[in-house]
Amino acid sequence: MRTISENRCFGGVQGVYAHKSDATDCEMTFGLFLPAEAEEEQVPVLWYLSGLTCTHENAMTKAGAQKWAAEAGIALVFPDTSPRGDGVADDPAYDLGKGAGFYVNATEAPWAPHYRMWDYITDDLPRVLFSAFPLAEDAQSITGHSMGGHGALTIAMSFPGRFRSVSAFAPIAHPTASDWGRKQLGAYLGPDAAKWAPHDATLLMRKRGFDGPVLVDQGGSDQFLDLLKPEALAEAMAASRQNGTFRIQKGYDHSYFFVSTFMESHVAFHADALLA
Amino acid sequence: MRTISENRCFGGVQGVYAHKSDATDCEMTFGLFLPAEAEEEQVPVLWYLSGLTCTHENAMTKAGAQKWAAEAGIALVFPDTSPRGDGVADDPAYDLGKGAGFYVNATEAPWAPHYRMWDYITDDLPRVLFSAFPLAEDAQSITGHSMGGHGALTIAMSFPGRFRSVSAFAPIAHPTASDWGRKQLGAYLGPDAAKWAPHDATLLMRKRGFDGPVLVDQGGSDQFLDLLKPEALAEAMAASRQNGTFRIQKGYDHSYFFVSTFMESHVAFHADALLA
Incomplete structure (x- = not known):
């Protein structure tokens, strides 16, 4: 692992690091903010998964x-x-290939050799993080925006016991029924829709739900409402009697102006679970 | 004036607008955040002037x-x-020409036709803002980062009575004695250093100071300390008995991680003056 940058930030350190990933078979870059407490003890950790076109840097x-x-x-x-990298397959569209891994393990050509973001996020990167930094493996929560909200919800529900809480900002909530999903899941996983189901937050919510609190915020003026399908997830959460909160935030769109507005609330939500 | 974007943000609206500027003789773009209160009344306004290479967007x-x-x-x-624009002179260096107006009115070729940022910030843009938006002209304060800190300090001291408070993040504090200053002031204003003096915060502080409170934050690990020369401004503030605070923030660098860390404190400082 190599250090790309470290900046003092709110009394802690905002770092950027790169490492060779076995899962994706390429060098991967991530940001890590450590609060001041990490100088003396292990601290809880909140994962933030980003959306289409983003790198590690946008949310940071x-x-x-x-x-x-x-x-x-x-x-x-x-x-x-x-x-990432020259040898990694890509597509001219913004919503397939680089910047659009969709948090799955691709099985289809040309994606299969590197597009294994599910394993990267759930196995490879955790091993790096918990060996190299003072992070408490038994105090993890996860959130994300758009495609990253999809990733956060599907991963949280697929690893019972690992995350104490999950939240999402404007998640791609029902990808098997949306052009943000059918296109990518078809490309990465092939045409058999049965293989897509484990990567659909609404279907997972109906089937098993999450063993902790869930918080979802969705902007009411989001320009992508037709693709995100928040109503499907809201219905599934209520039908499953999921311990959780689903909020429509009137007037907000899909941008980071929306995300930053409600970030305090999401961090507080996760802190309640992580510091309990 | 035309609207480029408007996003709901913290209960208000973050807008981006473009207008033809008489001062710079080109189209100029600016960001404006209006809090919810602006729907019903005029609100105070805090100017934020940005640093080298920035546009309206970075701080926003x-x-x-x-x-x-x-x-x-x-x-x-x-x-x-x-x-900005195709017809506007530029230089290959990041610290001259576009993105580096230095908040002066250029008198020298090839800069004189468009590089009139002093007039733009102090005359042209205010006229647009106070005619088009519910902003209280009698409740203004100003801040900025790096080159923008230089601009904020020099403009505030040059217009007594206009701004209730001024602050700066890592300002270019003594440009007439720095390579961040001598190069640009020479290019824009010509070789006569007497013409540079009105654009040097340290010299202005020694000569007249500011008729309100001043707050300056400077990262102790800033990579540009030799160019910024904070010690000159700190000495001048103390020698002038300026109502003000100068802080070295240990471990912080020149980045927006530094700016964002201390933004709450700066806005609170200006709010004290603006809402008095």
Whole structure:
């Protein structure tokens, strides 16, 4: 692992690091905010998964999360959204290939060799983080925005016991029924829709739900409402009697102005679970 | 004036607008955050002048100021840092030409036709703002980062009575004695150093000071300390018995991680003056 940058930030350190990933078979870059408490003890960790076109950097610079994480004494992890590098397959569209890994393990050509973001986020990166930094493996929560909200919800529900809480900002909530989903899941996993189901938050919510609290915020003026399908997830949460909160935030769109506005609330939600 | 974007943000609206500027003789873009209170009444306004290489966008997305401005009911203005467009002179260096207007009115070729950022910030943009938006002209304060800190300090001291308070993040504090200053002031204003003096915060502080409170934050691990020369301004503030505070923030560098960390404190400082 090599250090790309470290900046003092809200009394802690905002770092950027790169490492060779076995899962994606390429060098991966991630951001990690460590609060001041990490100088003396292990701290809880909140994962933030980013959306289409993002790298590790967008949320790190625009979501305004460090302030709240510093106050709570919680670390923040900002992974990249896909494999990277010259030898990695790509597509001209913004919503397939680089920047659009969709948090799955691809089985189809040309994606299979590197597009294994599910294993990267759930296995490879955790091993790096918990061996190299003072992070408490038994105090993890996860959140994300858009495609990253999809990733956060599907991963949280697939690893019972690992995350104490999950939240999402405007998640891609029902990808098997949306053009943000059918296109990518078809490309990465092939045409058999049965293989897509484990990567659909609404279907997972109907089937098993999450063993802790869930918080979802959705902007009421989001320009992508037709693709996100929040109503499907809201219905599934209520039907499953999920311990959780689903909020429509009137007037807000899909941007980081929306994310940053409600970040304090999300960090506080996770802090309640992580510091309990 | 045309609207480029408007996003709901912390209960208010983060807008981006473009207008033809008489001062710079080109189209200029600026960001304006209006808190919710602006729907019903005129609100105070805090100017934020940006640093080298920045546009109107950097602070708007990375400084985290909207949260604190929304809480205080204060508007934020984010101007661009230079004239723009195909017909505008430029230089290959990052610190001259576009993105590096230095908040002066150029008198020398090839800069004189468009590089009139002093007039743009002090005359042209205010006329647009106070005619088009519910902003209280008698409740203005100003801040900025690096080159923008230089601009904020020099403009505030040059217009007694206009701004109730001034602050700066890592300002270019003594440009007539620095390579961040001598190069640009020479290019824009010519070789006569007497013409540079009105654009040097340290010299202005020694000569007249500011008729209100001053707050300056400087990262102790800033990579540009030799160019910024904070010690000159600190000495001048103390020698002038300026009502003010100069702080070295240990371990912080020149980045927006530094700016965002101390933004809450700066907005609170200005709110004290603006809401008095």
